[in-house]
Amino acid sequence: MFEKIYILWLRQLKRYWRSKPRVIGSLGQPLLFLLALGYGMGAVFQQAGKGDYLDFLAPGIIGMSIIFTAIFSGIEIIWDRQFGFLKEVLVAPMSRLEIMIGHTLGGATVAFLQGVVVLLLSIAVGFGPIGWIEIFPALGIMFLTALLFAGFGVAVASRLNDMQGFQLIMNFLIMPLFFLSGALFPLEGAPKMLLAIAAIDPLSYGVDALRGLLTGSYYYGLPLDIAALAGAASLAVAAGSYLFSKIQI
């Protein structure tokens, strides 16, 4: 059973590693955000008395690269459906749950690795974590966030037959999840409406935990962050498993 999950996991990694444009493209965007926003907004942020903007921004950008990569990996199921490979997996002697776990873990691992690369990238452009020990629990948060959104991607992809809904997902799901999460701006002093939305956006907790661990400033606090992330991840994986089990060709 584990060998089958492993092979599906390995497939995701191989596919990711082989599509070099995707690897490079997915590093370009975070880099652009770090440089343009990090340096561009730095002075204003400093004047407002909030400290170094790059330090504030880097955890948010790590969160961004994780959510994008994780949801896309989940959504690859639509490609598998269109190119036929999904059939090969669905008729194999294994349960739908095993397929879903393999695919989700694969997507989560890819997104996690992507997050690690962006972390290194942000350190290279000037981000300074408060300590090196804190990076290890931060890695755990990154994986949990990746798992959450990979499961979420599978759930969404299970309901779609083709890529036509893709723009919709991008503009009405991924972008709002990212922009309303407090990845780019501090939640302290934000309007109530925005706070309410951020509170139901699971990425907020992932970014908050990363920011807390790496820079020392929390908004929600680590226990709430972990509880929210774990709860949302369980929910996403459960929903993904259920919807995936209903897939028909």
Added chain:
Amino acid sequence: MAIIEVKNLTKKFGDFLAVDNISFQVRQGEFFAFLGPNGAGKSTTIKMMTTILKPTSGSIVISGHDAIGDSDRARQSFGIVFQDQSLDDELTAWENMDFHGVLYDIPSVIRGGRVKQLLEFVELWDRRDDLVKKFSGGMKRRLEIARGLMHHPKVFFLDEPTLGLDAQTRQHMWSYLKNLNRTEGTTVFLTTHYIEEAEQIAQRVAVIDRGKIAAIGTVEELRQETGTDSLEKAFLKLTGSHIREESAGDFAARRMRLFHGSKKN
């Protein structure tokens, strides 16, 4: 003994009846063909039997397992070669084969040998480390067949297996399957719209048209039943040799058929 038992199987897409209350049995060790024109409901039936499409009503039992209620168990006993591509383009030929071997519980000791044997068999061994996306259509088809034959299930489903396949590979494939049938008692269920193929390969044939089984039996029985001297004539007699009148209802049904066909592929 029946290894496949289908009872009152029906599949509706909206108002369109793709499969209309069909029942049949396939005996263990038999070569059984579903013969019918395009859009007769063959692929829809095979999809339901291989657990990737849920029937509207009816029952399917494969090797003693309920393919609808206990699909995980049912999948243990069959293998399938699809009509259209189901390979992973981003993997190499060897990886596609090896992954399939893992998914189908082929022990690693025999997996490597069998991958080599079958890739040589379809003359793709030299290209084993190339990504499948670099392959031509014919090469992909051959790889698909080789991969499908990797494990030895109780029942083989072949959906239009010879579509896009060269004569050499076709011959190879049938002799390979006949050999498996002899040594392991493998049952083969195929769909085809080639009358000669059904005639040469199948011990029993079900003629299916517009979602219904028009007749079922050996080629000899079908000839006698229709009072004709060849399967082709029997087939035309059963499905109608005249070009069908295109009434409004037919047109709508054909559109539904086209729509669902393209949606699912």
